[in-house]
Amino acid sequence: MSRSAHPAGPRHADVLPEGHYAAPADDLNALDPKVWAHTVGRDADGVVTVGGLPVTQLAEEYGTPAYILDEADFRDRARAWRTAFGTDADVFYAGKAFLSRAVVRWLDEEGLNLDVCSGGELATALSAGMPAERIAFHGNNKSPEEIERAVRAGVGRIVLDSFQEIVRVAHIAQSLGKRQRVQIRITVGVEAHTHEFIATAHEDQKFGIPLAGGQAAEAVRRALQLDGLEVIGIHSHIGSQIFDMSGFEVAAHRVVGLLKDIRDEHGVELPEIDLGGGLGIAYTSDDDPREPHEIAKALTEIVTRECEGARLRTPRISVEPGRAIVGPTAFTLYEVGTVKPLDGLRTYVSVDGGMSDNIRTALYDAEYSVALASRTSDAEPMLVRVVGKHCESGDIVVKDAFLPGDLAPGDLIAVPATGAYCRSMASNYNHVLRPPVVSVRDGAARVVVRRETEEDLLRLDVG
Numbered sequence: 480m481s482r483s484a485h486p487a488g489p490r491h492a493d494v495l496p497e498g499h500y501a502a503p504a505d506d507l508n509a510l511d512p513k514v515w516a517h518t519v520g521r522d523a524d525g526v527v528t529v530g531g532l533p534v535t536q537l538a539e540e541y542g543t544p545a546y547i548l549d550e551a552d553f554r555d556r557a558r559a560w561r562t563a564f565g566t567d568a569d570v571f572y573a574g575k576a577f578l579s580r581a582v583v584r585w586l587d588e589e590g591l592n593l594d595v596c597s598g599g600e601l602a603t604a605l606s607a608g609m610p611a612e613r614i615a616f617h618g619n620n621k622s623p624e625e626i627e628r629a630v631r632a633g634v635g636r637i638v639l640d641s642f643q644e645i646v647r648v649a650h651i652a653q654s655l656g657k658r659q660r661v662q663i664r665i666t667v668g669v670e671a672h673t674h675e676f677i678a679t680a681h682e683d684q685k686f687g688i689p690l691a692g693g694q695a696a697e698a699v700r701r702a703l704q705l706d707g708l709e710v711i712g713i714h715s716h717i718g719s720q721i722f723d724m725s726g727f728e729v730a731a732h733r734v735v736g737l738l739k740d741i742r743d744e745h746g747v748e749l750p751e752i753d754l755g756g757g758l759g760i761a762y763t764s765d766d767d768p769r770e771p772h773e774i775a776k777a778l779t780e781i782v783t784r785e786c787e788g789a790r791l792r793t794p795r796i797s798v799e800p801g802r803a804i805v806g807p808t809a810f811t812l813y814e815v816g817t818v819k820p821l822d823g824l825r826t827y828v829s830v831d832g833g834m835s836d837n838i839r840t841a842l843y844d845a846e847y848s849v850a851l852a853s854r855t856s857d858a859e860p861m862l863v864r865v866v867g868k869h870c871e872s873g874d875i876v877v878k879d880a881f882l883p884g885d886l887a888p889g890d891l892i893a894v895p896a897t898g899a900y901c902r903s904m905a906s907n908y909n910h911v912l913r914p915p916v917v918s919v920r921d922g923a924a925r926v927v928v929r930r931e932t933e934e935d936l937l938r939l940d941v942g
């Protein structure tokens with residue numbers, strides 16, 4: 480990633496401060512298609528449009544801040560994953576990235592399955608009509624009530640995460656007179672994030688049962704003996720925002736190794752493996768994610784090759800992309816409230832949201848880009864930090880970026896690629912109300928999650 484001391488704009492000293500930023504783009508008005516939803520562009524007046532609607536109109540109608548979701552783009556990406564993996568594999572959208580009933584219906588219509596990881600996500604999925612057999616239930620500490628609800632509903636699989644849960648789910652299923660399809664989540668000693676992966680010693684985390692030391696094999700041994708369970712496969716999820724396929728390669732090798740051991744010990748060839756999600760997206764122009772068809776081809780080849788080597792029938796593969804489907808489909812629209820230049824440092828641009836609608840920057844040091852959305856400008860670029868309105872100095876939305884030097888209160892700015900883990904992680908910190916999610920398609924907008932009101936807030940406070 481390039482760091483540069485670009486010639487400063489009019490409001491800056493000659494040397495730009497330390498930071499993690501590329502040189503400003505040649506044209507700050509340009510919208511890099513890598514980081515924006517498919518239908519985003521600018522109209523003749525220079526206003527950013529999505530699904531044929533100008534953001535100025537969206538802001539007027541729905542207020543700011545707001546998450547603006549491109550439905551056509553969401554469907555395109557969901558379909559691209561589905562098509563890439565074909566009929567011999569399953570794509571489970573990871574609901575934790577962003578879940579609403581509209582999204583569940585789109586997924587259902589596009590032929591995807593759905594991962595949930597709590598009773599709340601399960602309730603959302605079921606209430607929108609997702610067939611239970613296409614739902615997978617995840618989590619490292621599902622409550623007995625959640626398990627019972629999932630088993631009663633008939634979810635297609637529960638992903639077991641501990642020895643205790645193996646017994647718990649078996650017991651609940653049996654007491655309901657059912658045999659629950661389950662996968663066992665293992666940790667293969669691979670952790671992948673972005674451009675790197677580490678292939679040893681990353682079992683030190685709360686999810687899954689370690690392959691190392693024979694624990695995963697022991698888990699399978701116990702699960703196979705329980706009448707309440709039908710063990711359909713092994714699950715592995717190695718990280719997030721991954722660009723490099725070599726982590727999956729090692730994971731697949733180790734998962735197939737376990738399948739082989741299971742076959743040798745029990746005479747059973749488990750029919751499925753799940754390689755999890757975690758595929759990266761472009762948050763800035765520096766990121767180069769892979770297309771679903773490349774990922775599908777790579778994963779299928781790896782698994783097929785490993786199984787041939789182990790003389791196993793190739794199991795049915797499933798994957799669980801969350802971010803890669805929803806992340807790029809939405810941007811957050813903010814109104815600029817104040818513009819505060821700090822001499823020799825940078826300019827702080829305060830917006831009407833912040834860490835309550837995007838915690839990722841504070842939590843993960845995530846990088847985002849930003850664009851002036853309500854107009855274009857030919858002013859010199861200025862280095863900005865986009866910050867929120869919360870009482871917390873870590874309340875940063877975009878750490879380092881360039882915006883036109885004539886940015887002023889009342890301008891609308893948009894932060895792309897906020898479809899994943901922003902609304903779903905949103906909070907009420909400072910009793911700030913959570914923004915709506917507005918979906919746009921073919922020149923029409925509709926609210927899929929409405930803006931929170933003070934009434935909503937006070938309803939929970941019983942005084």
Ligand SMILES: *Cc1c(COP(=O)(O)O)cnc(C)c1O
Nearest residue numbers: 573716719756757799800801802
């Ligand atoms: C979070 C998670 C995913 C989705 O991760 P993304 O980075 O959004 O693709 C998939 N599977 C499991 C088990 C997860 O915990």
